[in-house]
Amino acid sequence: xxxxxxxxKYFLVLLVINIVVYDLYPSVGxxxxxxxxxxxxxxxSVIPPIFILLGLLDVWVQREIMIKLMGEKSGILGVLIAFxxxxxxxxxxxxxxxxxxxLLQKGSKFSNVLIFIGAWSTTKIPMLLFEASSMGWKFMVTxxxxxxxxxxxxxxxxEKLLNEREKQYIYEQASFK
Amino acid sequence: MFTFLMYIVAFSFLVLSFIKDKKKTFLALKKAxxxxxxxxxxxxxxxxxxxIMLAILRPEVISSLIGEKSGWLGMLMASLIGSITxxxxxxxxxxxxxxxxxxxxxxQIAVFISTLMMVGIVTIPLEIKYFxxxxxxxxxxxxxxxxxxxxxxxxxxxx
Numbered sequence: 001x002x003x004x005x006x007x008x009k010y011f012l013v014l015l016v017i018n019i020v021v022y023d024l025y026p027s028v029g030x031x032x033x034x035x036x037x038x039x040x041x042x043x044x045s046v047i048p049p050i051f052i053l054l055g056l057l058d059v060w061v062q063r064e065i066m067i068k069l070m071g072e073k074s075g076i077l078g079v080l081i082a083f084x085x086x087x088x089x090x091x092x093x094x095x096x097x098x099x100x101x102x103l104l105q106k107g108s109k110f111s112n113v114l115i116f117i118g119a120w121s122t123t124k125i126p127m128l129l130f131e132a133s134s135m136g137w138k139f140m141v142t143x144x145x146x147x148x149x150x151x152x153x154x155x156x157x158x159e160k161l162l163n164e165r166e167k168q169y170i171y172e173q174a175s176f177k
Numbered sequence: 178m179f180t181f182l183m184y185i186v187a188f189s190f191l192v193l194s195f196i197k198d199k200k201k202t203f204l205a206l207k208k209a210x211x212x213x214x215x216x217x218x219x220x221x222x223x224x225x226x227x228x229i230m231l232a233i234l235r236p237e238v239i240s241s242l243i244g245e246k247s248g249w250l251g252m253l254m255a256s257l258i259g260s261i262t263x264x265x266x267x268x269x270x271x272x273x274x275x276x277x278x279x280x281x282x283x284x285q286i287a288v289f290i291s292t293l294m295m296v297g298i299v300t301i302p303l304e305i306k307y308f309x310x311x312x313x314x315x316x317x318x319x320x321x322x323x324x325x326x327x328x329x330x331x332x333x334x335x336x
Contacts, residue, residue: 007218014225021229028232036228042265043224046180047213049187055209056190059201090179092265094223094300097307098212104307114316121320122294126179127266134270135277135286142334143287146327154319161315170309 046091050099058102066106074109079152082112086119096120104174110167111159118151219303226299227263234262236272243281243289255285256324259292260317263299287331291324 005012018036022029070078089096100113123144132140159167194202239262243255264272273286296317297304304313 008221011218011221011225014222014229018225018229021232031235032225032228032232034228035231036224039224039227039265040221043220046183049180049183051209051213052187052191052206053183054212055205055207056187056194056202058208059205060194090183092263093294093297094216094220094303097300097303098216101212101307110312114312117316118295118320122291124266130266131270131290134274138335139283139287139331142331143291143327146330150323150326154316154323157319158312158315162312166309166311170307170312173309174307 043092047095050089050091050095054099054102057099058106061106063106066103066108070103070106070108070112072109074112078109078112079115082108082115083119083123083148083151086116086121087123087125089120089124090126093117093121101174104171109159110162110170111155114155114158115151118147118154122147122151216303216306219306223263223299223303230262230299231264234258236275239272240276240279240281243276243285251282251285252288252325252328255281255289256292256321259289259324260296260321261298262293263297264293266294269293282332283335284328284332288324288328291327292321295320295324 018029018032021032068074069081074081085099086096096117100117103113103116104110128140128144131143162170191202191205194205239258242258243251269290273290276289277283277286298317301313301317304316308316
């Protein structure tokens with residue numbers, strides 16, 4: 001019980017803040033509760049298939065295979081798979097981090113995992129279609145074309161700026177989950 | 178629609194897995210639940226923060242902040258709002274297109290959308306949990322800078 005309280009302390013503090021806001025500014029507080037509720041419902045509808053796939057990936061795909069596909073020596077194949085995995089997904093960015101954790105744990109190259117995160121955040125296929133319909137094709141295509149090298153650049157620079165010890169720590173952390 | 182597709186894919190693999198190996202399938206489901214439960218405290222916190230934030234930063238407030246100011250100051254403003262808020266795409270794009278109609282520039286909108294998607298201040302505690310402090314901060318900072326490059330590209334392409 002105490003553990004549970006400790007784990008959820010930030011959430012509880014935020015709930016109290018929300019209640020205080022509701023007390024002081026009922027309209028803002030009410031709106032905030034409405035938004036939180038509708039986001040929670042959305043989250044619960046999007047998240048189950050993502051985590052089921054994550055679990056299956058964890059159990060069925062062997063580390064050796066993952067290293068071959070996305071590991072240190074996977075080259076262009078690893079980059080392409082990272083882009084594909086990220087773009088084919090649906091769901092908010094925070095759902096991508098647990099998957100990134102499993103990819104790391106299975107021995108994927110760190111830059112490939114960052115490419116996966118980058119693709120998930122910006123080049124998701126359903127989102128691109130929606131972007132084209134509301135912002136126009138030119139806007140969407142321009143952004144898409146510059147995002148591809150951008151995502152790779154961010155991934156490589158981030159990896160380059162980490163030293164071996166820091167990278168090793170990330171992999172160790174991932175294997176605990 | 179796409180979520181529905183994800184359900185079909187996940188369910189098909191689950192059935193396939195169950196046929197091949199019951200034990201492994203239950204293990205997979207257990208792992209799925211554990212990794213969900215592992216991030217649940219952060220997820221719930223994120224949801225409440227987004228709720229409070231969006232209740233204050235309503236679309237009208239965002240448009241008054243981004244819409245009026247132009248130039249580099251407007252872009253800076255747009256990038257800051259984009260970095261701290263977390264709006265799902267299906268709300269963000271109509272908002273962006275409405276902002277354009279009410280007079281915001283393409284570059285401001287581009288930097289807003291790009292930071293909105295790539296930079297996540299609210300989700301950074303969760304990101305740190307998986308990538309560590311340094312990598313998470315690096316990724317977000319680089320994405321922030323990159324968003325301005327996207328904006329310049331959009332500004333040139335849509336002139």
